[in-house]
Amino acid sequence: xxxxxxxxxxxxxxxxxxxxxxxxxxxxxxxxxxxxxxxxxxxxxxxxxxxxxxxxxxxxxxxxxxxxxxxxxxxxxxxxxxxxxxxxxxxxxxxxxxxxxxxxxxxxxxxxxxxxxxxxxxxxxxxxxxxxxxxxxxxxxxxxxxxxxxxxxxxxxxxxxxxxxxxxxxxxxx
Amino acid sequence: xxxxxxxxxxxxxxxxxxxxxxxxxxxxxxxxxxxxxxxxxxxxxxxxxxxxxxxxxxxxxxxxxxxxxxxxxxxxxxxxxxxxxxxxxxxxxxxxxxxxxxxxxxxxxxxxxxxxxxxxxxxxxxxxxxxxxxxxxxxxxxxxxxxxxxxxxxxxxxxxxxxxxxxxxxxxxxxxxxxxxxxxxxxxxxxxxxxxxxxxxxxxxxxxxxxxxxxxxxxxxxxxxxxxxxxxxxxxxxxxxxxxxxxxxxxxxxxxxxxxxxxxxxxxxxxxxxxxxxxxxxxxxxxxxxxxxxxxxxxxxxxxxxxxxxxxxxxxxxxxxxxxxxxxxxxxxxxxxxxxxxxxxxxxxxxxxxxxxxxxxxxxxxxxxxxxxxxxxxxxx
Numbered sequence: 129x130x131x132x133x134x135x136x137x138x139x140x141x142x143x144x145x146x147x148x149x150x151x152x153x154x155x156x157x158x159x160x161x162x163x164x165x166x167x168x169x170x171x172x173x174x175x176x177x178x179x180x181x182x183x184x185x186x187x188x189x190x191x192x193x194x195x196x197x198x199x200x201x202x203x204x205x206x207x208x209x210x211x212x213x214x215x216x217x218x219x220x221x222x223x224x225x226x227x228x229x230x231x232x233x234x235x236x237x238x239x240x241x242x243x244x245x246x247x248x249x250x251x252x253x254x255x256x257x258x259x260x261x262x263x264x265x266x267x268x269x270x271x272x273x274x275x276x277x278x279x280x281x282x283x284x285x286x287x288x289x290x291x292x293x294x295x296x297x298x299x300x301x302x
Numbered sequence: 303x304x305x306x307x308x309x310x311x312x313x314x315x316x317x318x319x320x321x322x323x324x325x326x327x328x329x330x331x332x333x334x335x336x337x338x339x340x341x342x343x344x345x346x347x348x349x350x351x352x353x354x355x356x357x358x359x360x361x362x363x364x365x366x367x368x369x370x371x372x373x374x375x376x377x378x379x380x381x382x383x384x385x386x387x388x389x390x391x392x393x394x395x396x397x398x399x400x401x402x403x404x405x406x407x408x409x410x411x412x413x414x415x416x417x418x419x420x421x422x423x424x425x426x427x428x429x430x431x432x433x434x435x436x437x438x439x440x441x442x443x444x445x446x447x448x449x450x451x452x453x454x455x456x457x458x459x460x461x462x463x464x465x466x467x468x469x470x471x472x473x474x475x476x477x478x479x480x481x482x483x484x485x486x487x488x489x490x491x492x493x494x495x496x497x498x499x500x501x502x503x504x505x506x507x508x509x510x511x512x513x514x515x516x517x518x519x520x521x522x523x524x525x526x527x528x529x530x531x532x533x534x535x536x537x538x539x540x541x542x543x544x545x546x547x548x549x550x551x552x553x554x555x556x557x558x559x560x561x562x563x564x565x566x567x568x569x570x571x572x573x574x575x576x577x578x579x580x581x582x583x584x585x586x587x588x589x590x591x592x593x594x595x596x597x598x599x600x601x602x603x604x605x606x607x608x609x610x611x612x613x614x615x616x617x618x619x620x621x622x623x624x625x626x627x628x629x630x631x632x633x634x635x636x637x638x639x640x641x642x643x644x645x646x647x648x649x650x651x652x653x654x655x656x657x658x659x660x661x662x663x664x665x666x667x668x669x670x671x672x673x674x675x676x677x678x679x680x681x682x683x
Binding site for chain 1 (some may be wrong): 305307313314315326331334336446473519659
């Protein structure tokens with residue numbers, strides 16, 4: 129039995145939303161903004177579902193829209209940056225070394241990066257994309273991905289030195 | 303080899319675990335439907351995209367110029383019931399541009415001309431005369447949202463510009479096209495022009511240039527020469543000022559729970575608390591020429607072109623303005639302080655109000671001629 133386009137879209141949303149939300153959360157730093165971002169990307173996917181489904185590019189399209197929407201929203205200043213709560217205090221024995229403290233630090237640090245810097249880090253080190261793939265998703269040159277990655281890592285070292293063990297060295301191009 | 307970054311990878315993966323999975327199916331479908339409705343349904347309310355128009359929107363308010371909103375002292379906005387006013391002298395003509403989606407690859411552009419035989423609206427004696435005209439058809443690739451988002455007629459009414467998403471599968475940017483408003487071949491005048499959101503393509507008041515943003519790593523903004531397509535990058539603040547001046551002496555923004563109106567150059571800010579109904583993004587669609595009123599869009603949660611007005615805020619009090627004709631769903635501010643208002647209760651009615659918010663004229667959009675078309679822009683002379 130062949131599923132209807134509607135059922136196929138429903139299945140796509142059910143199966144892929146969790147993964148999309150994870151990336152969106154890293155891009156936005158906020159549950160609700162992440163939901164809004166994925167929702168908007170999925171809506172555009174739905175508008176072109178037949179074409180995308182036939183070509184087998186639905187997920188790639190949705191991810192690309194998501195990254196572009198994020199860049200566009202930030203560029204237009206329509207999405208207020210949700211700053212995290214207080215940073216975990218440093219130098220208090222076990223607290224600082226705990227995974228939860230590191231997570232909070234990383235979240236805070238990501239939100240202090242520019243949208244492009246955060247996007248390249250998520251693409252390169254969360255989605256594990258090559259520089260060329262990241263460039264394609266963002267619609268920029270490989271050189272831009274290289275420079276933005278280097279700047280992002282350098283900035284992380286400054287704004288979140290407590291994360292030094294997370295970014296011990298610059299990424300090596302693939 | 304990326305081994306040295308494995309700790310960052312695991313850190314990001316751990317952080318991503320914090321997000322709670324939710325079922326987005328219904329929300330995505332609603333947003334998709336809303337995008338579709340915006341393209342196809344008759345204007346349920348007359349919509350607003352201020353058209354930069356020499357002698358109209360770029361001129362300061364009569365009798366006081368662009369008053370500083372920080373220092374303006376204006377009367378309260380207790381709206382009176384609808385009653386004709388003989389003293390009003392609003393603009394005497396209006397061009398209202400409507401669009402309709404014809405299939406999946408065409409947009410039809412229409413215009414409704416409004417004029418007054420006696421020159422100015424005279425309630426009870428000089429009723430507006432309207433006539434409609436079909437302008438050009440815009441063709442575009444199937445399922446391309448960019449053209450609908452960006453179709454904008456030049457202030458002189460001769461040219462129309464739009465963006466077609468071309469090879470950007472995200473639909474966030476594309477080629478800038480310009481054509482004669484009444485037909486003929488469209489000419490490409492730019493590439494990678496942003497098309498999402500509101501006001502991404504803004505004509506200069508003299509109809510020779512367009513202010514656009516580019517989809518690139520640097521967030522480039524600038525101005526395109528309409529005849530040659532030459533793009534000149536601008537410093538962002540200068541670009542913001544020039545783009546704002548194309549529509550009036552003031553501009554507005556919403557962020558962090560506040561609505562802020564400034565002069566076009568960003569000075570003299572006046573800010574009032576403002577939260578959208580759902581806490582989502584909204585934009586300021588227009589500011590009156592004295593900086594007193596700001597028309598705020600409905601929120602949506604997606605970066606589609608905003609057309610409908612949710613509130614008109616009086617920046618002197620921070621309170622929504624109450625109009626005598628009902629709940630405003632579209633508002634155009636004219637340089638002389640008068641307004642043109644569409645209401646949500648009767649989407650085919652258009653009212654002209656004087657600066658004291660009294661009705662001086664009205665007309666009804668002909669359903670047979672312009673039914674199932676959405677009003678996307680208006681210009682006044």
